[in-house]
Amino acid sequence: xxxxxxxxxxxxxxxxxxxxxxxxxxxxxxxxxxxxxxxxxxxxxxxxxxxxxxxxxxxxxxxxxxxxxxxxxxxxxxxxxxxxxxxxxxxxxxxxxxxxxxxxxxxxxxxxxxxxxxxxxxxxxxxxxxxxxxxxxxxxxxxxxxxxxxxxxxxxxxxxxxxxxxxxxxxxxxxxxxxxxxxxxxxxxxxxxxxxxxxxxxxxxxxxxxxxxxxxxxxxxxxxxxxxxxxxxxxxxxxxxxxxxxxxxxxxxxxxxxxxxxxxxxxxxxxxxxxxxxxxxxxxxxxxxxxxxxxxxxxxxxxxxxxxxxxxxxxxxxxxxxxxxxxxxxxxxxxxxxxxxxxxxxxxxxxxxxxxxxxxxxxxxxxxxxxxxxxxxxxxxxxxxxxxxxxxxxxxxxxxxxxxxxxxxxxxx
Ligand SMILES: C[S@@+](CC[C@H](N)C(=O)[O-])C[C@H]1O[C@@H](n2cnc3c(N)ncnc32)[C@H](O)[C@@H]1O
Numbered sequence: 525x526x527x528x529x530x531x532x533x534x535x536x537x538x539x540x541x542x543x544x545x546x547x548x549x550x551x552x553x554x555x556x557x558x559x560x561x562x563x564x565x566x567x568x569x570x571x572x573x574x575x576x577x578x579x580x581x582x583x584x585x586x587x588x589x590x591x592x593x594x595x596x597x598x599x600x601x602x603x604x605x606x607x608x609x610x611x612x613x614x615x616x617x618x619x620x621x622x623x624x625x626x627x628x629x630x631x632x633x634x635x636x637x638x639x640x641x642x643x644x645x646x647x648x649x650x651x652x653x654x655x656x657x658x659x660x661x662x663x664x665x666x667x668x669x670x671x672x673x674x675x676x677x678x679x680x681x682x683x684x685x686x687x688x689x690x691x692x693x694x695x696x697x698x699x700x701x702x703x704x705x706x707x708x709x710x711x712x713x714x715x716x717x718x719x720x721x722x723x724x725x726x727x728x729x730x731x732x733x734x735x736x737x738x739x740x741x742x743x744x745x746x747x748x749x750x751x752x753x754x755x756x757x758x759x760x761x762x763x764x765x766x767x768x769x770x771x772x773x774x775x776x777x778x779x780x781x782x783x784x785x786x787x788x789x790x791x792x793x794x795x796x797x798x799x800x801x802x803x804x805x806x807x808x809x810x811x812x813x814x815x816x817x818x819x820x821x822x823x824x825x826x827x828x829x830x831x832x833x834x835x836x837x838x839x840x841x842x843x844x845x846x847x848x849x850x851x852x853x854x855x856x857x858x859x860x861x862x863x864x865x866x867x868x869x870x871x872x873x874x875x876x877x878x879x880x881x882x883x884x885x886x887x888x889x890x891x892x893x894x895x896x897x898x899x900x901x902x903x904x905x906x907x908x909x910x911x912x913x914x915x916x917x918x919x920x921x922x923x924x925x926x927x928x929x930x931x932x933x934x935x936x937x
Contacts, residue, residue, distance in 0.1 A: 525590070525609050527570035527681070527757070532589040534680060536563040537582055537705065538689075539910040544582045544709040552579060573683040574754055574765055578746030578772055581708035581735070584687050587669055587680035595677035596630050598640045601670070605644030605679060613681065613757055616655035619665040620645055623682070626672040641670050641679065666756040685753030691745050693825035696817035698729040698809075700855065702889075704745070706911060707731040711739060713907045713918050714849055714887045718742070721803045721848030723884075725838030726810075730818025730831070732851060733807035737827035740802045744772045748825060803848065808834045808841045839876045847883045856892040856914070863895070870898035877901060877923050886921035893917060 537545045539562055546556055546564055552575070558565040562584075568576075576586045590613075593604040614620055622645070624637035631637050642659045645668065650656040657666075667682035689705040702710070711732065716722055718740030724733045738745055746752075747769065754760060809815050815835045822828040834842070838852065852873060857866040877886045878901070890896050891914040896903075905920035 525612055527588060527613075530567045530569050530572075532557070532565055533568045533573055533576070534560075534563050534565050534587045534589065534678075535576060535580065536584045536587065538562065538584060538703065538709075540908055541582045541705060541709045544712045545580070547712065548580055548582060549576075552576070570681075570683065570754060570757070571761070571764060574752075575768055577684050577688065577752050577754065578768055579744045580688065581739070581745055582705050582712070583684075584689060584705060585669070585682055585684045586688075587682055587684075589678060590668075590681055591679045593677055594675055595628075595672060596675050598631060598636060601631075601637060601672070601677060602640045602644045604677065605641045605670075606648050608644075608648075608679065610645045611649050611652040614645065614649060614657055614666050615758055616649055616653040616657055618756060619658045619660065619662070620668065621659065621661055621663050621665065622668045622670060623663070624670040624672065626670075626677075628672045628674055630675065631672060637670060637672060641668060663753075664751055665753070667753045681753070681757065683752065683754040683757075685751065685756070688745070691748050691825070693734060693748055694729055694731065694821050695824055696729065696820050698811070698814040698817045701729045702731045702853065702911065704731055704735060706909065707735040708739070708745075710851070710887075710889055710909065710918055711736055713909075714851055714885075714920070716849055716851075719803060721844050721846060722805045723841060723843055723848065723850040724805070724807045724852070725841040725850070726852050726854055727807035727818055727833075728809060728814050728853065730807055730814075730821050730833075732853065733805050733818065733831045734822050734825050734827055736805050737822070737830040738825065740805065741827060741830060742775055743827070747772055802830060804844045805831045806834070806841065806844065807831055808836050808838065810835070810837050839872060839880070843880065843884070848885075849887065850877075850881055850884050851887040851889070853889040854895075856890055857895060866892075866895050867898045870895045871900060874899040874901050877921055881923045882925040884923050886923050888919045888921070889916060890919070891916040 554566045556564055573586045573588050591608050595601050622638040622641045624634045646656045646659055663686050667685050669680040669682045671678045689703045691704045722736045727733050812835050815833050819833050822831050857863050891911055896919055901921050903919035904922050907918040909916045
């Protein structure tokens, strides 16, 4: 088995993120072989997998195909899984974890399927080397994914290990934080490419602002992580990995030479020295704890100097000169009794857009379309997303200047 041979790689993502993942893969020069609801297939090597883990912003896992076979019972699964030369992939003193899932009448317990694959791996390595690797549920070492659909099964080496959305910077979550991969997809959908100013009132734990700063600085999210599944594969090429990281750092510094953006607006922390070559990113929240969490998270991500934080009501958020993107993710109101208050908040967002943001492009990410109607402006686009199981929309509002002004309140999105 030669993992440097091109083979099928399945890059998985959350529901609704496929189009953005596809854009990212195309930008990195990969041709899509097949698309699924929550994943995209390409043909590539383990070296490519390392690069994908480093650069992709919207992916969950990068899975390298090891074996595929017809499978009608757990015994079948064990037998076929035993044919893989695991001893060439995992050290006998290593640690393996197996994640199984899919949809098959041949199995009703996915833990049992995981167990079968795990047994096949450790039994084979024990028979060849005389020693059994450890196994368990931790996903931070050698991870194998098993997909079993109807009578067919795929075994993948999970080159990411833990989900790529776990970037590692969000040590202090605030209320209802977005997954980092979802935030990156939302920014891509809003057309954010790091060349325009971004204002993010209601920033919560700062995920949107931090992802935006990573994009603006050209910093691949994988630079933030020190552990990936591929590092636990026998023969891991650390030199190649360090070369990829160096290349990513080089691109990051090149990216800093952009257009100079006008000075920061009053009211933002004056002692901050934002990168003069990068457009401004401003994040505010009414809750002081959210601002403190966001600042700490941004520090951990190494982008705190690129974001100006301020505690204030969203309507008092200072806007820089010029035009850009203003993006809010208000609460959706899952609990009874919150609705009346949130209706007022959404209506106030509409007023804020009308009165303070002409010339900007407004975006609201919400999982509650009934509340979105209270904004009172017509959305020119409604882009579907999922936040976990909740179907959401990213709503776009063109906030024209002058006479082409916004339709009066009462218009529904
Ligand atoms: C759904 S959370 C945002 C989550 C964020 N996208 C993240 O990933 O962490 C909504 C945020 O809006 C803030 N908020 C609520 N009412 C506000 C107001 N009137 N002005 C400013 N922020 C407000 C809350 O404190 C909360 O942090």
